[in-house]
Amino acid sequence: MATLTNGQVDGTVHGVGVVSASTNGLVNGLNHSHSPAGCPATIPMKDHDAIKLFIGQIPRNLDEKDLRPLFEEFGKIYELTVLKDRFTGMHKGCAFLTYCARESALKAQNALHEQKTLPGMNRPIQVKPADSESRGEDRKLFVGMLNKQQSEDDVRRLFESFGSIEECTILRGPDGNSKGCAFVKYSSHAEAQAAISALHGSQTMPGASSSLVVKFADTDKERTIRRMQQMAGQMGIFNPMALQFGAYGAYAQVQQQAALMASVGQGGYLSPMAAFAAAQMQHMATINGLPGAPLTPTSGGSTPPGISAPTVTSIPSPISVNGFTGMPPPQANGQPPAEAVFTNGIHHYPAQSPTAADPLQQAYTGVQQYAAAYPAAYGQISQAFPHPPPIIPQQQREGPEGCNLFIYHLPQEFGDGELMQMFLPFGNVISSKVFVDRATNQSKCFGFVSFDNPGSAQAAIQSMNGFQIGMKRLKVQLKRPKDANRPY
DNA sequence: TCTCATT
Numbered sequence: 001m002a003t004l005t006n007g008q009v010d011g012t013v014h015g016v017g018v019v020s021a022s023t024n025g026l027v028n029g030l031n032h033s034h035s036p037a038g039c040p041a042t043i044p045m046k047d048h049d050a051i052k053l054f055i056g057q058i059p060r061n062l063d064e065k066d067l068r069p070l071f072e073e074f075g076k077i078y079e080l081t082v083l084k085d086r087f088t089g090m091h092k093g094c095a096f097l098t099y100c101a102r103e104s105a106l107k108a109q110n111a112l113h114e115q116k117t118l119p120g121m122n123r124p125i126q127v128k129p130a131d132s133e134s135r136g137e138d139r140k141l142f143v144g145m146l147n148k149q150q151s152e153d154d155v156r157r158l159f160e161s162f163g164s165i166e167e168c169t170i171l172r173g174p175d176g177n178s179k180g181c182a183f184v185k186y187s188s189h190a191e192a193q194a195a196i197s198a199l200h201g202s203q204t205m206p207g208a209s210s211s212l213v214v215k216f217a218d219t220d221k222e223r224t225i226r227r228m229q230q231m232a233g234q235m236g237i238f239n240p241m242a243l244q245f246g247a248y249g250a251y252a253q254v255q256q257q258a259a260l261m262a263s264v265g266q267g268g269y270l271s272p273m274a275a276f277a278a279a280q281m282q283h284m285a286t287i288n289g290l291p292g293a294p295l296t297p298t299s300g301g302s303t304p305p306g307i308s309a310p311t312v313t314s315i316p317s318p319i320s321v322n323g324f325t326g327m328p329p330p331q332a333n334g335q336p337p338a339e340a341v342f343t344n345g346i347h348h349y350p351a352q353s354p355t356a357a358d359p360l361q362q363a364y365t366g367v368q369q370y371a372a373a374y375p376a377a378y379g380q381i382s383q384a385f386p387h388p389p390p391i392i393p394q395q396q397r398e399g400p401e402g403c404n405l406f407i408y409h410l411p412q413e414f415g416d417g418e419l420m421q422m423f424l425p426f427g428n429v430i431s432s433k434v435f436v437d438r439a440t441n442q443s444k445c446f447g448f449v450s451f452d453n454p455g456s457a458q459a460a461i462q463s464m465n466g467f468q469i470g471m472k473r474l475k476v477q478l479k480r481p482k483d484a485n486r487p488y
Numbered sequence: 489t490c491t492c493a494t495t
Contacts, residue, residue, distance in 0.1 A: 056493055083495060094493040123492070131494050144489040171491055181489040218490050226490075 163191020
């Protein structure tokens with residue numbers, strides 16, 4: 001069986017790797033010399049049982065033509081595609097590779113997976129069947145509360161009696177130090193479940209703060225949520241592109257968070273609306289995609305993400321992430337995404353189904369909604385920045401009963417303008433008022449918003465009550481009628 | 489304490 005993960009197979013790998021092209025139907029791929037025009041047989045054929053491989057840890061400066069030679073050594077390539085971001089075209093650092101022959105894929109995996117590190121990468125190349133190739137049942141475990149000294153082998157030993165382990169990885173920081181957790185992938189769900197039953201909480205590793213954690217690893221959805229939550233924080237700190245790019249930038253940051261942060265990092269100004277955009281994405285994803293997901297950032301504790309305006313100007317810059325030092329705005333390369341039209345900071349996208357099931361899609365839609373409601377003037381961030389938004393607070397006006405909202409747990413830096421922005425998507429806001437401490441001029445973190453009709457107010461409550469911004473969650477409810485407080 | 493990315 002072709003799975004190989006760590007070093008012990010070294011010795012055998014090269015022997016296997018050199019097996020000559022051979023045996024089963026792989027002649028297929030070789031005999032497609034020129035046929036008469038129009039004959040479909042000119043297309044390279046692959047085995048019906050060919051395996052699509054996922055190739056990871058590819059330097060971003062290598063494209064298909066650079067990679068081919070590396071992989072052709074193991075057989076004829078049917079298809080090799082570097083993954084790119086659909087809008088930015090940015091190389092994602094990974095690829096899909098299908099050989100004509102199944103055997104070639106196995107050989108390549110044996111010879112390459114985790115066996116060498118491409119230039120500029122700090123982790124070894126990954127060559128393994130793509131996710132799409134496996135029946136995606138849950139069989140991967142997250143193991144937490146390990147001792148930081150424990151190695152892959154230690155973890156294997158701990159887990160091997162419950163089934164056959166396909167993969168075992170200790171999570172490590174950039175310095176190579178264990179983060180005290182690991183992934184263990186079994187060949188079946190049942191094995192994984194057995195390991196959970198037997199091991200979760202069963203013991204406490206020396207030096208660990210609590211007992212061993214063994215649970216199914218996050219699904220992709222959960223990971224997306226997790227990232228967006230992290231991003232909500234980061235966008236609060238680094239800011240402006242979220243505005244400059246509008247929905248596009250927000251999307252790109254989900255996809256290319258680190259890279260974009262590098263280009264965004266210079267700003268250092270906190271825009272409450274950037275935080276809001278991020279938070280809205282997170283919210284949409286949460287309410288639509290994964291009701292059971294924890295809402296609070298899992299980093300927890302004393303360092304709330306984002307929403308910390310007074311400190312942000314000290315962010316060091318320029319910032320480089322993975323050697324990436326900047327990225328032009330999408331408009332700048334002469335190739336704006338075909339799907340997006342930029343007009344005064346408002347971004348129009350093709351209609352998308354509001355019922356899309358993908359949480360990211362949902363989040364994206366949410367941001368579009370936000371972006372669409374966002375005044376063009378404020379989108380001109382270069383002028384607005386770094387000053388507060390040029391929203392002129394209007395005279396305090398109450399709407400009819402049922403139209404006035406009380407909002408609590410506002411971010412400290414939200415003013416009347418941000419409050420209004422936040423509720424514009426739900427209707428005609430006739431007034432917005434954040435209460436301010438007279439002595440300090442600081443927001444008291446609550447305020448009122450009035451709409452001109454009760455439907456808008458209800459829609460706003462529906463969407464915004466419980467809405468998470470940073471560590472806080474908004475409380476949005478109907479304002480009590482003036483006389484409601486009176487005993488009689 | 490949830491990787492490094494999965495068309």
